[in-house]
Amino acid sequence: MIKKLLIANRGEIACRIIRTARAMGIATVAIYSDADAQALHVSHADEAIHIGASPARESYLVPGKILAAAAASGADAIHPGYGFLSENAGFAQAVIDAGLVWVGPKPASIIAMGLKDAAKRLMQAAGVPTTPGYLGDDQSPARLQAEADAIGYPVLIKAVAGGGGKGMRRVENAADFGDALESCRREAAASFGEDRVLIEKYILSPRHIEVQVFGDLHGNVVHLFERDCSLQRRHQKVIEEAPAPGMDAATRAALCATAVQAARAVDYVGAGTIEFIADASDGLRADRIWFMEMNTRLQVEHPVTEAITGVDLVEWQLRVASGEALPRRQDELAIDGWAMEARLYAEDPATGFLPSIGKLEVFDVGTAWRIDTGVRQGDAISPFYDPMIAKVIAHGVDREAARSSLATTLGGMQIWPLRTNAGFLGMALAHPDFAGVRLDTGLIAREGDALLPPVQPSPMALAGAASALVRPGAINGFRLNACAVREGSFLLDGVPIRLPIGDQAGGQDQILIAEHGQMWALSRWRIVGGGGDAAANGAILSPMPGRIIAVFVGEGEAVTKGQKLLTLEAMKMEHTLVAPFDGIVVALAAVAGGQAVAGAALANIDRRES
Structure with missing residues (x-):
C-alpha cells in the first residue's frame, strides 16, 4: 500500500483526496502556489511544499516542480486529481520513470483517448457505436x-x-x-x-450521459452505473445526477456493457468515464446512444456515483494503484436511491457569470448530504484559478427527494460579499422541464434570462431589513400601511434606493439580507423628511473589488466637478475616482488601506451649495 501521497492539485479535490487518504492511514503532501499559501488543502495535509508563483503555468502546471516536491517530501505516489496535469501522459510517464506510483491510468491509455478523432477510430474498431x-x-x-x-x-x-x-x-x-x-x-x-x-x-434533443468505469492491474473492469450531465451552460456541466432519469433496465445494461467494452479496448486501469451523447427525442434507447469521448481521470461529479453505490472512488484509486484487485465484483454493485450535485461558483449571473473574486467574509453553505469544498470563511477567491467554491450533493430515495433536498440547501446559503450562482442553480432545479425530465443540453440556453434569480430582495425582505435599520429590534415590525411620514435613503449593495420608514430613527448601520441563496447588503445612507430632496444623488461606487490606497477629501468638504476623491488599486492598476459635479461630501465610507467590494458605496456628493 502507498505510504505517502503527494496531491498534484489544489482546492476541493485536494481536500477530498486528503480525507480518504487519512482514513486509509496514508500520509499526505500538499503543494501550493503563492496565492494558496493559506489555502484549506494546505492546512489539511500532513505537510505542504511551496512550488511557485500564483499563475498555474508557474506552479501547478510545471511537472519538474511537482516531481521535485515529491522527492523532497519522500512521497512514494502522486495523485493528480482532475484538471491541471491529470490527463497529461508525459507527466504520468515522468512520475513512473521517477520510481513513483502514478494514481491513474497507464500513459498509453491517456494517449489513446487523448485526441477525439483517434479515440473515435479506436472505439469504432472495438465495435463501440460512435456519433x-x-x-x-x-x-x-x-x-x-x-x-x-x-x-x-x-x-x-x-x-x-x-x-x-x-x-x-x-x-x-x-x-x-x-x-x-x-x-x-x-x-x-x-x-x-x-x-x-x-x-x-448535431443531435437535436441531446442528453449527455456518462458511465463510470474502473479497471485494475489484474484485468478486471467494472462499471458503477451512469450519470446524467445534460444540464449545461456553454458546454460546462451545471447539475449532475445519478442514475439517469428515464433510463430503463435494458437500456442501462446495454449502455454500461458498452462502456466496459470501451475501457477494455484501451487496457484501462483506474477510474475513468466513458461519455455518450443520446438522442432523447424518442426517449432513451440503446440504439440512439453514441460514444463521444473518454475522460481518463476522476470526474468532478464523481460524488453522485459514490452516493448511489456506497463506494469511495478515491479509495479504489489508491488500492488499484497499489496493485490490489478491485474491491467488488460487478454483481456486488447496485444502485441505492438518487443523487444530485450542483457546482457552486463564485460568479455573478447578473453580469454574464463573470467571476466574483475577493474575501469570503460570510461563507455558510448550510447542511446537505455532502458538501465538498476547498475554502472556508475568511478565505479569498483569487483570479488565478477556476472559481468553483463547492460541490453540493444531495441523496434521496428517489429523484424528487434528491431534487427537493438540493434546492433547499442552495436556497438557504449565505455567502457574502462575493456573488455566487446559488440562486441560478435553484431556478434551474425548479424549472418544470428539469423537474419533469424534459431536459436536454440546450435547456439553459433556451430559457436564458428566465433562469436568472432576482436582482434584489423581495419587497417583504426589504421592508423587514429597512425596519431593522431604523428601529432597533423591529425586524418583523414593519407594516406598509403604517404611518410613513418619512422616507429613508438606503444603499442596496451600494446602489441608492428609497424606502418608506416609521417615525423613529436609530438601529444598525447595515444589515445583510439572505433570500433564495443570494445575499444583499442594505445600509443606512441618510434619513430625510417626507417630500424632501432625494439623497445619495451622487453616490460614488467602487467599480471593482480592490484596495483603497488614498483618500483626498473629508466628510463635509466642498468639492468641484472632476476633483480627485480617492484612488483604488485593483487588478494591479490604480483607478482614481472623481467628483461628478460641484457639491458637498455628505458621506464618506472610504478609508485608506481598506478593502472595497464591487459596487460598494465609497462616498456621496450632494449638489447643494456649502
Whole structure:
C-alpha cells in the first residue's frame, strides 16, 4: 500500500483526496502556489511544499516542480486529481520513470483517448457505436465543408484536442460553415496548440450521459452505473445526477456493457468515464446512444456515483494503484436511491457569470448530504484559478427527494460579499422541464434570462431589513400601511434606493439580507423628511473589488466637478475616482488601506451649495 501521497492539485479535490487518504492511514503532501499559501488543502495535509508563483503555468502546471516536491517530501505516489496535469501522459510517464506510483491510468491509455478523432477510430474498431461524422486526415476547408454538407445540418465542429467546451461550434447551415470552422480552429490552436477538427452530426434533443468505469492491474473492469450531465451552460456541466432519469433496465445494461467494452479496448486501469451523447427525442434507447469521448481521470461529479453505490472512488484509486484487485465484483454493485450535485461558483449571473473574486467574509453553505469544498470563511477567491467554491450533493430515495433536498440547501446559503450562482442553480432545479425530465443540453440556453434569480430582495425582505435599520429590534415590525411620514435613503449593495420608514430613527448601520441563496447588503445612507430632496444623488461606487490606497477629501468638504476623491488599486492598476459635479461630501465610507467590494458605496456628493 502507498505510504505517502503527494496531491498534484489544489482546492476541493485536494481536500477530498486528503480525507480518504487519512482514513486509509496514508500520509499526505500538499503543494501550493503563492496565492494558496493559506489555502484549506494546505492546512489539511500532513505537510505542504511551496512550488511557485500564483499563475498555474508557474506552479501547478510545471511537472519538474511537482516531481521535485515529491522527492523532497519522500512521497512514494502522486495523485493528480482532475484538471491541471491529470490527463497529461508525459507527466504520468515522468512520475513512473521517477520510481513513483502514478494514481491513474497507464500513459498509453491517456494517449489513446487523448485526441477525439483517434479515440473515435479506436472505439469504432472495438465495435463501440460512435456519433455519425467525419474523422478524416484531409483537413482542407473544402473537404470539411463537403463532409458537413453530406452529414446534414446542423453539425458540430469539434477540435480533436478539445475539452471543456473550447474549440467547439454548432453550425446551422452551409453558409455559416466557413466562418465557424475558422473561428473554431483559432480557438483550438490558442487553447490546445492543435487546430485539427472533426465533424459530427448535431443531435437535436441531446442528453449527455456518462458511465463510470474502473479497471485494475489484474484485468478486471467494472462499471458503477451512469450519470446524467445534460444540464449545461456553454458546454460546462451545471447539475449532475445519478442514475439517469428515464433510463430503463435494458437500456442501462446495454449502455454500461458498452462502456466496459470501451475501457477494455484501451487496457484501462483506474477510474475513468466513458461519455455518450443520446438522442432523447424518442426517449432513451440503446440504439440512439453514441460514444463521444473518454475522460481518463476522476470526474468532478464523481460524488453522485459514490452516493448511489456506497463506494469511495478515491479509495479504489489508491488500492488499484497499489496493485490490489478491485474491491467488488460487478454483481456486488447496485444502485441505492438518487443523487444530485450542483457546482457552486463564485460568479455573478447578473453580469454574464463573470467571476466574483475577493474575501469570503460570510461563507455558510448550510447542511446537505455532502458538501465538498476547498475554502472556508475568511478565505479569498483569487483570479488565478477556476472559481468553483463547492460541490453540493444531495441523496434521496428517489429523484424528487434528491431534487427537493438540493434546492433547499442552495436556497438557504449565505455567502457574502462575493456573488455566487446559488440562486441560478435553484431556478434551474425548479424549472418544470428539469423537474419533469424534459431536459436536454440546450435547456439553459433556451430559457436564458428566465433562469436568472432576482436582482434584489423581495419587497417583504426589504421592508423587514429597512425596519431593522431604523428601529432597533423591529425586524418583523414593519407594516406598509403604517404611518410613513418619512422616507429613508438606503444603499442596496451600494446602489441608492428609497424606502418608506416609521417615525423613529436609530438601529444598525447595515444589515445583510439572505433570500433564495443570494445575499444583499442594505445600509443606512441618510434619513430625510417626507417630500424632501432625494439623497445619495451622487453616490460614488467602487467599480471593482480592490484596495483603497488614498483618500483626498473629508466628510463635509466642498468639492468641484472632476476633483480627485480617492484612488483604488485593483487588478494591479490604480483607478482614481472623481467628483461628478460641484457639491458637498455628505458621506464618506472610504478609508485608506481598506478593502472595497464591487459596487460598494465609497462616498456621496450632494449638489447643494456649502
